[in-house]
Amino acid sequence: MDTQKYVDGLFSGYEETPALTDFKEELRSNLDDRIANLIKKGMSEQTAFAKATTELGDVSVLADEISFKKKKEVFSEVYLKTKNYMKLWQKIGYTLAGGLMALGIIISLLAYFASGDIVAGLGVLIVFFIVPVCGFVFLGLTQETARNIPMNWKRALIYVAAVGVILFGLVVFAILFFEENGVDRTLASIGSLIPFVLPGSVVLAFLLLTEKNRHKPWVVEQQAVWAERMKDQLADPYAASRFGLFSGALWIFAIALFAGLGFLIGFQYSWLVFLFAVSGQLLIQAFTTPKIEK
Numbered sequence: 272m273d274t275q276k277y278v279d280g281l282f283s284g285y286e287e288t289p290a291l292t293d294f295k296e297e298l299r300s301n302l303d304d305r306i307a308n309l310i311k312k313g314m315s316e317q318t319a320f321a322k323a324t325t326e327l328g329d330v331s332v333l334a335d336e337i338s339f340k341k342k343k344e345v346f347s348e349v350y351l352k353t354k355n356y357m358k359l360w361q362k363i364g365y366t367l368a369g370g371l372m373a374l375g376i377i378i379s380l381l382a383y384f385a386s387g388d389i390v391a392g393l394g395v396l397i398v399f400f401i402v403p404v405c406g407f408v409f410l411g412l413t414q415e416t417a418r419n420i421p422m423n424w425k426r427a428l429i430y431v432a433a434v435g436v437i438l439f440g441l442v443v444f445a446i447l448f449f450e451e452n453g454v455d456r457t458l459a460s461i462g463s464l465i466p467f468v469l470p471g472s473v474v475l476a477f478l479l480l481t482e483k484n485r486h487k488p489w490v491v492e493q494q495a496v497w498a499e500r501m502k503d504q505l506a507d508p509y510a511a512s513r514f515g516l517f518s519g520a521l522w523i524f525a526i527a528l529f530a531g532l533g534f535l536i537g538f539q540y541s542w543l544v545f546l547f548a549v550s551g552q553l554l555i556q557a558f559t560t561p562k563i564e565k
Contacts, residue, residue, distance in 0.1 A: 274302045277324060293488045355416040368406035375399020390450045393442060401438045405431045419485045433474040440467025480502070514559040521551050 278299045302323055330532035357365075375395055383392030399557035412427040422430075440463060448460035484491070532541035 272305070274299050274320075278302065296488075356417070361410055361414055364406060364410050368403040368410070371399060372403040372404075374402070390446050393446050393449070396442050397439065401435055401442065404438060407437045408434050418487060418490045420487060422485060429474065430478055433471045433478065435477065436471035437468050440464055440471065443467065514555060517555045517559065518552060521548060521555065525551075 305323040379392040379395040412422040443463045
């Protein structure tokens, strides 16, 4: 039996989009696998096809009974929302990690205000902050989303180890910085970065540089469309020259203002200039970007 034709028929009323194409391919693949398993159990091809398609009855009802517009809304709600990809153990993991982090913050504050010693508060973070953050990293990397396929759990664990070591080194750095006195404080705290933060950062950088694209096909196609549009925008010499001139003038003014305000009111406040400069940069890009004909 032709499963591709069957799946196309289920969604014949939908607007064909990259996301729908991706979903239909996954559905057809799962249907083929189910039919193959049923055939291995002794069913005929026709019986296996009928049973496998019957198990997709809820999809058939959606395809047959709701309007075209409603179909698109239901499809987006049911299949493209991140929460629908989240398994029970992931929901439990997110809840436990969030609860542990909240508990750690509370205990850390209690330890600090009870003793008046910031080191006591920082010590609590070694367990009650680092562990839940590592949990969030693992859960986030191994969770399927509407845009990405999940990362292999073994590689995710390496990410977790790297992040955990870096965070541990930063907490130790803070503890030594506030605990020691004089020059020894600076040397000891900076020295603690060598065995923890440095190797952890090297491993993390290697993982990021060797990371494979985990985007789903419809995302890759959408990125290609936007890349083509940006290529068309940059090909306009007039727009490019305006963008460069306005951007250069903006940042020269921002740096001069930063230095001037720094000496007048203090550099602890003058850095806010760069926030407005970034906003200005976005506005410049918006006004100098040529319109693209669809």
